[in-house]
Amino acid sequence: MAPVLDKTKREGRWYFGGLASAGAACCTHPLDLIKVTLQTQQSKLSAVQITIKILREQGITALYNGLSASILRQLTYSMTRFGIYESGKSIVPTDTFTGKVILAALSGTAGGIVGTPADMVNVRMQNDVKLPPEQRRNYKNAVDGLIKVYRNEGFVRLFSGATTATSRGVLMTVGQIAFYDQIKSMLLKTDYFEDDTFTHFTASLAAGAIATTLTQPLDVLKTRSMNAKPGEFEGLWHIVKYTARLGPLGFFKGYIPAFVRLGPHTIITFMLLEQLRLNFGKVVTS
Template identity: 35%
Template sequence: MADTEISFAQAFMCSAFAACLAEFCTIPLDTAKVRLQLQKKAAVTEGVSLPKYRGLLDTIQTIAREEGISALWKGIIPGLHRQCIYGGLRIGLYDPVKTFLVGSAFVGEISLYQMILAALLTGALAIIVASPTDLVKVRLQSEGQLPAGVPKRYSGAMDAYITIMRQEGIGALWTGLGPNITRNAVINAAELASYDQMKRTLLKIPGFMDNVFTHLVAGLGAGLFAVFIGSPVDVVKSRMMGDSTYKNTLDCFLKTLFNEGFLAFYKGFLPNFCRVGAWNMVMFLTLEQAKRFFRG
């Protein structure tokens, strides 16, 4: 994805637009993923555990039936805020940081470890700026978890920002920042570096060209790798942001591990893969086309 022909401002606009479009198209899958991740072991009735949500499609159907179809897009406003800032920075800075690491005079293929390092740095930097938008999105998506009769905590995205600052302090907007930095730096590295590497590898195979099909295949592969690597941290991040009962990241990790077992860290794996795989396919395809537009 080396793009020295376009400026950082153009790269930022391309990245922000691609990330926002992907977010809008796939947020119902993200809402289902968050609900599954926040769902703890259900109370046992006559020896049978009865979780409210059972899989991707059941979660989507249950949310739509009980809360309306629009509930699947809960958190879309802070989600777009997040992608405009986070997506624009982490993707827009990726090529400049790669160039900085290897030097502007470098000629040849950038190594995989340098691509990973560049993506780790841009992912960490971007989420430090955008973490409050992530928190508000998760809080809004988790509203449906409240017991029947309990009033909603927030009327919308702006109300959520204001309420959190008033009731919990401005620092609360960065709740879960530790696992969020880890999660987003790791996933950013998995997505961007693996996309670069997969695209590079595919283009060496006879029959593959720098076209839509190659972008879709590389994007799907990047999504799969990112979910496999990032799921445990993603679960801890979602629980830290959606449930204030945890003291810190380690407390959340240990309670989840001892109370629910290691597989709890892969709760929502299928909806997470569907979401991240689809997100990457839409984002990288849009990104490549947007960059071609600016190149003329």
């Protein structure tokens, strides 16, 4: 009789993180759209007021504006950072938290650069819902958006906001992946947790809260940079001063919607990732 395979001994494959993130994006996209609208507005509308305004004026489908770009972003940005982190475990020792942070930072740097073009189109498509019809960019989908940015604004413009996107990618990957790995391993060392759904949920919820806190200021700056029209800002410092006019809390504008979005997104991502690992991961023979 063949021995029963212990699923918890399976290892993840490099592309599982990207697939899981894309699945999570489909669930949380409306929350991401509301977050972007909050960050780019100069008025004082709340998340609830913005949601009601969008539903009244454009209908429920408007909440999914830019979904194709969101999925493309996850298949570039998250596929890269999760892939490098998973593959890099054989090179960078991750038995310590420091090792996890270093590998996550490297992964986030690469992911931030690779994902910038899709991220820009994602932000612009989401921001269209709050603009008058004559001012909208009206990208048909993510690919159409990339082509139009390249043709009308040049190749370099595709990577506008790459500095803040990369910095955010580092903090996001450290907050999500490194902290998730560390918290999960700490929980599994106790007598109260096993490698199951409850443990995955607990670790991912904590990681989502940490990631939101670390990335929110850069997320605000990144969103303004990517959504800006050519020549609107002279550089990153100009965006910082522009945002500072709203006060210190201006850098945390949209924090609650950001956590409401990133928390579930992180939870769904890691829950899907763990199920992919447990059911389709590489079998560890040793």
